[in-house]
Amino acid sequence: MEGRPDDPSPQVIFLHAATRDRSDFDALRALLPLPSAALDLPGHGAAPRYTAYDIPGMAAALDLADGAVVFAHSLGGCVALQCASLRPGRLAGLVLEEAPLFSILPPRATQGRYQRGFQKLRALLEGEASSYTPSDWERTVASWSSGHGGVSLLEALGPDAVRRRAGQLAALDPRVLDGLIDATMGRGFDPASAIRRAGCPTTLIAGEAAQGSVLSEEDLSRLKALGVRIVRVDGGHFIHEVRPEPCLAALCDPRSVSPI
Numbered sequence: 001m002e003g004r005p006d007d008p009s010p011q012v013i014f015l016h017a018a019t020r021d022r023s024d025f026d027a028l029r030a031l032l033p034l035p036s037a038a039l040d041l042p043g044h045g046a047a048p049r050y051t052a053y054d055i056p057g058m059a060a061a062l063d064l065a066d067g068a069v070v071f072a073h074s075l076g077g078c079v080a081l082q083c084a085s086l087r088p089g090r091l092a093g094l095v096l097e098e099a100p101l102f103s104i105l106p107p108r109a110t111q112g113r114y115q116r117g118f119q120k121l122r123a124l125l126e127g128e129a130s131s132y133t134p135s136d137w138e139r140t141v142a143s144w145s146s147g148h149g150g151v152s153l154l155e156a157l158g159p160d161a162v163r164r165r166a167g168q169l170a171a172l173d174p175r176v177l178d179g180l181i182d183a184t185m186g187r188g189f190d191p192a193s194a195i196r197r198a199g200c201p202t203t204l205i206a207g208e209a210a211q212g213s214v215l216s217e218e219d220l221s222r223l224k225a226l227g228v229r230i231v232r233v234d235g236g237h238f239i240h241e242v243r244p245e246p247c248l249a250a251l252c253d254p255r256s257v258s259p260i
Contacts, residue, residue: 003045007035011092012251013068014038015076017238018180019121021045021168024073028240031248037065041076043173053179055104055189059083069093069257071247073240074214075185078104081194081202089199093257095250097205098237100214101191102222109183114214114237118180125174137166147212147238157241195226203229203256205239205246212236229255 003023011034014025022038022045029036040047042061050057055075059082064070069092072080077099084091103109132140144165146156154162179185195202204223207213214237220230233239233246240247250256 003038004029006037010035010037010065010068012036013064013070015041015062015070015072015080016044017074017076018118018176019044019168019172020073021171023164023168025071025240028244028247031244032251034251041079043176045168045171049173049175051175052184053173053176054185054187055079055082056187059086064091066090067092069095069251071095071097071251072099073097074099074237075104075180077101077204078186078189078191081191081198082189084198084200084202085194088197091198091200093200094198094202095205095247095256096202097239097247098207098214099204102219103214103216105186105189105191106183109180109186112214115181118177121169122174122177122181125169125172125177129169132170134166134170137170138162141165141169146241147236148242161241192222192226195223195228201229201256201258202227203231203250203253205231205233205250207233207235207237207239212238 004026012032016022016024022040025038039062042048042050042058043053055078058079062083064083070080077096078101080094084094142154142162143152146153148156153165206215206220224230231246231250233243235243
């Protein structure tokens with residue numbers, strides 16, 4: 001999907017999660033009192049396709065504006081951190097929502113419900129969905145879990161969200177899922193070293209494990225020890241969809257930004 005137009009000189013850049021696209025942040029960006037832009041990760045939306053995908057390769061393909069704060073969700077958070085580590089001190093800050101910085105690495109990357117979900121989606125894309133029309137996608141995803149309180153996507157977020165999700169999946173390169181299934185997505189990614197090299201404030205917005213967060217208490221303790229500011233939110237993995245307030249507050253907090 002095309003998504004909200006970008007501002008020409010963005011102060012905030014958004015990076016989305018796996019299987020999503022730049023339109024995922026349209027509602028949040030409409031509430032943000034700062035100029036912003038959103039990018040498609042490689043293999044998603046209108047971005048280039050490759051034969052294989054991993055975090056270092058995705059990061060190398062992105063051009064992030066100097067002086068911007070990057071707000072990044074899930075896989076996008078890992079890519080954003082890798083980008084910052086490649087350009088030390090050139091970003092103003094990182095605000096990472098539910099980024100699986102440690103759980104995207106083996107052995108945890110081959111475990112858990114999200115990994116099983118990627119396997120099911122890969123099988124669907126290889127099978128009957130290969131001939132889906134946009135209407136077929138909408139009918140399929142309407143009943144999928146929203147990740148918010150055990151209700152469907154349609155019930156939780158409405159028909160516009162169903163159409164957006166259908167468009168995201170129709171445009172997805174299925175090979176993106178391979179690295180998430182076989183744990184090669186995190187190949188060459190060292191989150192602790194990347195945090196030390198990034199040279200900018202890093203904030204992590206974390207949900208609750210009982211509601212689907214990918215972050216463990218051990219993860220949060222390790223990140224605190226590395227100097228990451230932790231913001232705990234009553235929510236799951238997709239916080240920005242239903243709880244925009246803490247996301248906006250983190251972006252507008254002076255502690256999230258350093259002068260370039």
